[in-house]
Amino acid sequence: MLIPNRSVLWAWLLLLLSLLVARDAGAALQFDVFLGYDGIVAEASWFPVVIEVDNDGPTFTGLVEITGGSQNDNQPVRLPVELPSGTLKRLVIPLFSANYKSFGYGYGGLASVDVRLYDEHGKVRAEQIGARARRQTAMDVPLMGSLPRTANGTPVIRPILPQDPEMQPGSARLLPTIFPDNPLVLEGMDALYLNSAKAAELGVTQVEALEDWLHAGGHLIVGVEQLSEITAASWLSEMFPCDLKDIKSVAGHGELQDWVKSPSKAANLNRFHRSRAVIPGRNPLRQSLESVDSAWAPFLDLPNDPAFETNALQVAVGNLRDGKPLVTSDGTPLIVTANRGRGRLTVLLFSPEREPFRSWKNQPSFWAKLVEVPAPWYAAADYSRPGGWSSDAVFGAMVDTRQVHKLPVEWLLVLLLVYLVVIGPLDQYWLKRIGKPMLTWITFPCYVVLFSLLIYFIGYKLRAGESEWNELNVVDVLPRGDGAELRGRTYASIYSPVNQRYQLRGEQRFATLRGEFAGTYNQGQSSQERATVWQIGDAFKADIFVPVWTSQLFVSDWWQPAEQPLALSLTAEGEGWKATIENRTHNKLTSLHLVVEGRIYDLDALGPLQTTNMNVARTAGKPLPDFIQQYGRGFQDAIRQRRSTFGASGGGHLDDLPDCTTAVSFISQLSGSDNSPNPYGMQPGVGSFVAPPGLDLSNLAEHGYAILLAWADDYAPGKAICQFKPRRLHQDTMWRVAVPIP
Numbered sequence: 001m002l003i004p005n006r007s008v009l010w011a012w013l014l015l016l017l018s019l020l021v022a023r024d025a026g027a028a029l030q031f032d033v034f035l036g037y038d039g040i041v042a043e044a045s046w047f048p049v050v051i052e053v054d055n056d057g058p059t060f061t062g063l064v065e066i067t068g069g070s071q072n073d074n075q076p077v078r079l080p081v082e083l084p085s086g087t088l089k090r091l092v093i094p095l096f097s098a099n100y101k102s103f104g105y106g107y108g109g110l111a112s113v114d115v116r117l118y119d120e121h122g123k124v125r126a127e128q129i130g131a132r133a134r135r136q137t138a139m140d141v142p143l144m145g146s147l148p149r150t151a152n153g154t155p156v157i158r159p160i161l162p163q164d165p166e167m168q169p170g171s172a173r174l175l176p177t178i179f180p181d182n183p184l185v186l187e188g189m190d191a192l193y194l195n196s197a198k199a200a201e202l203g204v205t206q207v208e209a210l211e212d213w214l215h216a217g218g219h220l221i222v223g224v225e226q227l228s229e230i231t232a233a234s235w236l237s238e239m240f241p242c243d244l245k246d247i248k249s250v251a252g253h254g255e256l257q258d259w260v261k262s263p264s265k266a267a268n269l270n271r272f273h274r275s276r277a278v279i280p281g282r283n284p285l286r287q288s289l290e291s292v293d294s295a296w297a298p299f300l301d302l303p304n305d306p307a308f309e310t311n312a313l314q315v316a317v318g319n320l321r322d323g324k325p326l327v328t329s330d331g332t333p334l335i336v337t338a339n340r341g342r343g344r345l346t347v348l349l350f351s352p353e354r355e356p357f358r359s360w361k362n363q364p365s366f367w368a369k370l371v372e373v374p375a376p377w378y379a380a381a382d383y384s385r386p387g388g389w390s391s392d393a394v395f396g397a398m399v400d401t402r403q404v405h406k407l408p409v410e411w412l413l414v415l416l417l418v419y420l421v422v423i424g425p426l427d428q429y430w431l432k433r434i435g436k437p438m439l440t441w442i443t444f445p446c447y448v449v450l451f452s453l454l455i456y457f458i459g460y461k462l463r464a465g466e467s468e469w470n471e472l473n474v475v476d477v478l479p480r481g482d483g484a485e486l487r488g489r490t491y492a493s494i495y496s497p498v499n500q501r502y503q504l505r506g507e508q509r510f511a512t513l514r515g516e517f518a519g520t521y522n523q524g525q526s527s528q529e530r531a532t533v534w535q536i537g538d539a540f541k542a543d544i545f546v547p548v549w550t551s552q553l554f555v556s557d558w559w560q561p562a563e564q565p566l567a568l569s570l571t572a573e574g575e576g577w578k579a580t581i582e583n584r585t586h587n588k589l590t591s592l593h594l595v596v597e598g599r600i601y602d603l604d605a606l607g608p609l610q611t612t613n614m615n616v617a618r619t620a621g622k623p624l625p626d627f628i629q630q631y632g633r634g635f636q637d638a639i640r641q642r643r644s645t646f647g648a649s650g651g652g653h654l655d656d657l658p659d660c661t662t663a664v665s666f667i668s669q670l671s672g673s674d675n676s677p678n679p680y681g682m683q684p685g686v687g688s689f690v691a692p693p694g695l696d697l698s699n700l701a702e703h704g705y706a707i708l709l710a711w712a713d714d715y716a717p718g719k720a721i722c723q724f725k726p727r728r729l730h731q732d733t734m735w736r737v738a739v740p741i742p
Contacts, residue, residue: 028057031126033115038172039134041097042143042188044517045693048180051091055083063118075515079535090178093535094185096514135165139690142371143170146193153353155193158364161381169373181205182538183212184510184557187693191219191371199233207235215341215478216487217694223348224316241323241338249312250329259327260365263297264375298378299365311356316349341478342700342738388688389639390519391695394664396553397638397654399472401495403465404551423447466727468495473716473733477566484564490556496546503723504542508558511539516553519690556721568708568737576617583610591658591711595701600627631663632670658711661734668696700738708737
C-alpha cells in the first residue's frame with residue numbers, strides 16, 4: 001500500500017481550502033441588473049439601470065461601471081458605492097437610449113451593456129456582460145408602465161396592425177421595490193397605471209419623482225381598489241380630483257363600451273403623422289386631416305361582451321373637486337380626469353383587476369384608447385418607423401464656436417492643383433533648365449515638407465483659437481405651490497485649442513450628462529465625444545477629452561426646485577384673451593412669443609421684476625406653422641454643413657438663437673426634405689427630426705395649453721457646468737411656461 005508523502009497531502013488540503021473559499025466568496029455577493037422598464041426602453045430618452053447588490057461577505061468599497069451600448073467605450077458611466085457586510089443596496093443609474101433596432105434602415109440590433117462591480121483594489125467582484133433590453137420602442141410609440149396589485153393585473157394594450165415590435169405600444173410591469181426615484185429616468189414612459197393598493201408601498205423619494213414626472217407631462221392612471229387605500233396614501237389623496245365617500249354597485253355600464261367605440265379626438269396628430277402612415281386608397285404624400293377622419297374610430301365594430309355587460313361593476317362614488325367625468329353611467333362617473341401641471345391624472349373609479357372588468361374581452365382596446373395610441377394605427381398596416389435628424393444637431397449649429405473656419409472646396413482644389421503642378425511639370429522644367437534632373441531626389445522631399453508646413457499653417461489660421469464654452473439652457477418652468485420645478489436641458493459646446501482634458505460637474509438636484517445624439521439617420525449616439533461620467537448621488541461629475549482644434553457638444557439634463565422665475569396667466573376676454581406675464585428675475589427678457597390655439601404672437605420685451613398685461617386677439621399673430629417654416633427651413637442644411645469639414649466659413653451655423661430655439665420647441669411639425677411644416681396632413685419624409693421626450697411642445701399645444709417662450713441673453717439659471725475658466729464663456733436661457741387655455 002502506497003502512502004502519499006506530506007507535501008502531496010498539503011497540496012490537496014490547500015486545493016480543497018481554495019475551492020471552499022472561492023465557493024463562499026461567490027455566494028457572499030449577489031449582483032442583479034435590471035434594464036429599462038421591465039426590459040423595455042424608449043428611443044432617444046433616459047432609462048433606468050437598477051442594480052441590486054446583496055453583500056453577505058466582508059465590507060468593501062465598490063465601483064459600478066457601465067460600458068458599451070449607447071455609452072460606447074468612449075463614455076463609461078461609474079458610480080462609487082459602499083457595501084457594508086450584510087446589506088442590500090439598490091442603485092439607479094441613468095442611461096440614454098441612443099441605439100436602436102431599425103427596420104428599413106439596416107442599422108443592426110439593440111446594443112448591449114457590460115456592467116461590472118470592482119472593489120477598492122480594482123478586482124472584478126461581479127459582472128453581467130452583454131446585458132440588453134428585451135425590446136425598444138420607436139420614437140412616439142406609447143409606452144405604459146404599471147404598478148398592478150397582481151402580476152396578472154398588468155394592462156395589455158391592443159397591438160397595432162404592423163408587426164414590427166418597435167412600433168407596438170409597450171406595457172411594462174414595474175415593482176415598487178425597484179421603482180426609480182429620479183424623474184429624469186421616468187420620462188421614457190408616456191403613462192403609468194397605479195393600483196391604489198400599491199400606493200402605500202412607494203417611498204418618499206419615489207413619490208416625489210412620480211409627482212415631478214406627472215407635472216412635467218406624464219399621464220398617471222389610478223385604479224381604485226379600496227377607499228381606505230386612497231386616504232392612507234396622503235400624497236395620492238391630496239392630488240385626487242374627487243372626494244370618495246362610498247362604493248356602490250353599478251349594474252349597467254355599457255357606456256364604457258360606447259366610449260371605446262367612439263371616435264378619438266384628433267389628439268397626438270404629430271405622433272400619428274411622424275409615423276409615416278399611409279391609409280389604404282389615400283395619396284401617401286398628402287393626407288389631410290379630413291382624409292383620415294374614418295380612421296379615427298377603429299373600434300366602431302367591436303363586438304359586445306354580454307358577460308361583461310350583465311355583471312355589476314363596483315364603483316367608488318363621491319364629490320368632484322376639479323375633475324371632469326370622462327365616462328358616466330346614469331349620472332355616476334366611472335372615469336374622472338383632471339390636469340396636473342402639464343400632465344394628466346385619470347382615475348378609474350373601479351378596479352380594472354377585478355371582475356367583471358378583468359375578463360372583459362375588449363379590455364386591450366380600452367387601454368389603447370386610454371393611453372392615446374393614435375387610432376389610425378389600427379386602421380392600416382402600412383406604417384414605417386419614425387426617424388430622422390437629431391434635435392441635438394440643431395442646437396449644435398446654434399452654440400458651436402464661430403472661431404473655427406472651413407476651407408472652401410474651390411480653394412482646396414486650387415491648392416491640390418498647385419501641388420500637382422509644382423511636383424510635376426514645374427519641378428521637371430526648372431531642373432531641366434539647370435541641367436541637374438537628378439536633384440529631384442532632393443527637391444521632391446522638400447516640396448512635401450513645404451506643402452505640409454503650408455497645410456499646417458492654413459489649418460492653424462482656420463481652426464486655431466482660444467478655449468471657448470457656450471451654453472444654451474432650455475428650461476421648462478413647472479409651477480408647484482409657491483415655488484416651481486425647473487426641468488432644464490443644457491446644450492454646451494466646448495472648443496479646445498489643444499489636446500486637453502476638462503472637468504465638468506452638474507450640481508442640480510438631479511443631473512445627467514451625455515454626448516450628442518446623432519439621430520437615426522446617423523446611427524444613434526455620436527462616438528466623437530470622449531467622457532468618463534461619475535454619478536455622484538443623483539448628480540454627476542465628468543472628465544472629458546477634447547482633441548485639438550475641435551468643437552464638441554455635450555448635453556446635461558437636469559431637474560431643480562427653485563422660486564418661480566416667470567409666470568403666465570390667461571383669462572378669456574372678448575374675442576381673445578388677456579395675458580398677464582410676470583418677470584420675477586433680475587434679467588431682461590427679450591424675444592417673447594406666446595402660442596395660443598395654433599397661432600404665435602410676438603410680445604414686447606419685459607424688464608427685470610416687471611409685470612405686463614396685454615390683450616391677445618384670436619385673429620392677430622401669425623399661424624404657428626408659418627413661423628416654424630420661416631426659422632426651421634434651414635435646420636437640415638445647417639446640420640449637413642456642420643458635419644462637413646469643407647464649405648463656406650459660415651456654414652453649419654444658426655445665428656438667430658431666440659427664434660430658432662422657439663422653432664425647435666415645435667420641431668415635430670417640421671418634415672419633408674425641405675423642412676416644410678407638418679401641422680396636420682403632410683406625411684413626413686427624409687428630413688424629419690428626432691427629439692427627446694419633453695423638448696417638443698406640440699403635444700401641449702394640441703391639448704389646449706398656451707405656451708410662453710422668453711429669451712434671457714447672457715444669463716443662466718445656475719452655474720456653468722464647466723469646472724475650468726475658458727477664455728470665452730457665454731450662456732443664454734430660453735424659459736418656457738405652459739398654462740391651460742381658459
